Amino acid sequence: MYRPLNIIIAGGGTGGHLFPGIAVAREFMARNPESRVLFVSTGRPLELEILTREGFSHQRINVSGLKGMGLFGKLRAVMKIPGSIWSAFGVLRRFAPDLVVGVGGYSSGPVVLAARWRGIACVLQEQNILPGITNRLLSRWVDRIYVSFQETRFTEGHAPAIWTGNPVRKEISYDDRVPGIFSVDSSSPPFGLLVLGGSQGAHSINQAMVDAAGRMGDIGPLRIVHQTGIQDAEMVRAAYDKYGISSDVRAFFNDMPEQYRKADLIVCRAGATTVAEISAVGKASIFIPFPHAADNHQELNARTRVAAGAAELILEKDLDGESLVNRIRRLVEHPDDLRDMAERARCLGRPDAAAEIVDDCYQLLEKRV
Numbered sequence: 212m213y214r215p216l217n218i219i220i221a222g223g224g225t226g227g228h229l230f231p232g233i234a235v236a237r238e239f240m241a242r243n244p245e246s247r248v249l250f251v252s253t254g255r256p257l258e259l260e261i262l263t264r265e266g267f268s269h270q271r272i273n274v275s276g277l278k279g280m281g282l283f284g285k286l287r288a289v290m291k292i293p294g295s296i297w298s299a300f301g302v303l304r305r306f307a308p309d310l311v312v313g314v315g316g317y318s319s320g321p322v323v324l325a326a327r328w329r330g331i332a333c334v335l336q337e338q339n340i341l342p343g344i345t346n347r348l349l350s351r352w353v354d355r356i357y358v359s360f361q362e363t364r365f366t367e368g369h370a371p372a373i374w375t376g377n378p379v380r381k382e383i384s385y386d387d388r389v390p391g392i393f394s395v396d397s398s399s400p401p402f403g404l405l406v407l408g409g410s411q412g413a414h415s416i417n418q419a420m421v422d423a424a425g426r427m428g429d430i431g432p433l434r435i436v437h438q439t440g441i442q443d444a445e446m447v448r449a450a451y452d453k454y455g456i457s458s459d460v461r462a463f464f465n466d467m468p469e470q471y472r473k474a475d476l477i478v479c480r481a482g483a484t485t486v487a488e489i490s491a492v493g494k495a496s497i498f499i500p501f502p503h504a505a506d507n508h509q510e511l512n513a514r515t516r517v518a519a520g521a522a523e524l525i526l527e528k529d530l531d532g533e534s535l536v537n538r539i540r541r542l543v544e545h546p547d548d549l550r551d552m553a554e555r556a557r558c559l560g561r562p563d564a565a566a567e568i569v570d571d572c573y574q575l576l577e578k579r580v
């Protein structure tokens with residue numbers, strides 16, 4: 212029997228940080244429904260919408276990131292740090308957590324530091340192959356770090372790191388009882404192409420698909436599901452309509468499990484949570500990493516899959532409509548290759564990541580009693 216816990220999930224900001232936190236939060240609630248979970252972060256609109264839908268409480272904290280800021284922005288961000296740590300103490304006093312889970316993003320910093328100061332158990336979850344700056348700074352002040360990639364390394368003096376994989380929501384994971392996984396089957400057109408731009412959409416992928424739309428005539432029946440982000444939805448929808456391509460274009464999908472299930476091929480950025488979900492669901496993919504992600508970590512995330520024959524890669528500098536269509540056409544014409552990639556992807560999946568993390572957290576708390 213698992214005892215009820217008060218858990219704070221600190222950090223987030225983007226879907227790639229938030230959804231692993233939700234997977235872990237749900238696992239804690241499954242172990243004991245009397246547990247309470249509070250998410251603490253800057254509270255971007257998308258984040259608040261997702262947490263409300265999931266039924267989790269949220270507490271906003273006023274903190275800014277340092278990265279990519281000018282001198283004035285950096286100074287303002289530094290000046291906010293004492294206030295944000297002070298508010299974090301207030302949150303800790305009111306919620307009285309047994310454990311704080313930092314999921315990356317600068318808003319996790321003050322909460323984890325304040326919790327450490329108060330002697331509360333703290334763990335980190337790192338989604339990317341290269342740790343983000345906040346997790347790197349916090350790595351020596353916590354009890355454990357759960358990493359998504361076996362290759363991930365922290366600098367000396369860090370807490371014990373455990374390779375669990377990146378927690379993925381249960382309904383996304385591969386299940387051989389669900390029809391549609393490994394749905395690559397040339398006898399059942401149309402071919403399902405899922406295009407994802409990460410949680411905010413990717414303008415260059417949108418642009419390349421618009422350019423590609425006029426060159427897809429000879430590929431055969433296609434059904435494109437495309438997540439564009441807010442800016443480009445109209446432009447992309449108009450291009451598919453112009454060339455008579457059946458499509459579902461939206462700024463953001465709230466039904467990703469369904470969309471993954473129906474896809475025969477996924478064209479997407481290489482955010483760590485997308486990469487983990489594609490493995491969990493066992494699908495073929497073409498990654499187009501965001502080249503300006505910190506230390507180019509998206510390309511490194513993607514290369515782990517490419518090296519295992521589980522995905523293909525197009526670098527942004529080589530991306531245009533023609534290169535994209537050529538890759539898609541080749542894979543549509545070689546379903547065996549698609550199936551092989553999908554199976555290799557599935558072998559890399561760690562569908563039990565959330566359960567492993569929660570098991571370890573209970574053990575950690577047991578030792579501290």
Ligand SMILES: CC(=O)N[C@H]1[C@@H](OP(=O)(O)OP(=O)(O)OC[C@H]2O[C@@H](n3ccc(=O)[nH]c3=O)[C@H](O)[C@@H]2O)O[C@H](CO)[C@@H](O)[C@@H]1O
Pocket residue numbers: 225226227228230315338339407408409410411438462463464465467480481482483484485486488501504505508509
């Ligand atoms: C620009 C940038 O720095 N992005 C980072 C951000 O990416 P980003 O926030 O884009 O995150 P990911 O691609 O890793 O994950 C996106 C998440 O959003 C969900 N989703 C996506 C589209 C949609 O329509 N509906 C939906 O629910 C996906 O299922 C997934 O759970 O966090 C990732 C994880 O730390 C990093 O690897 C990325 O580099």
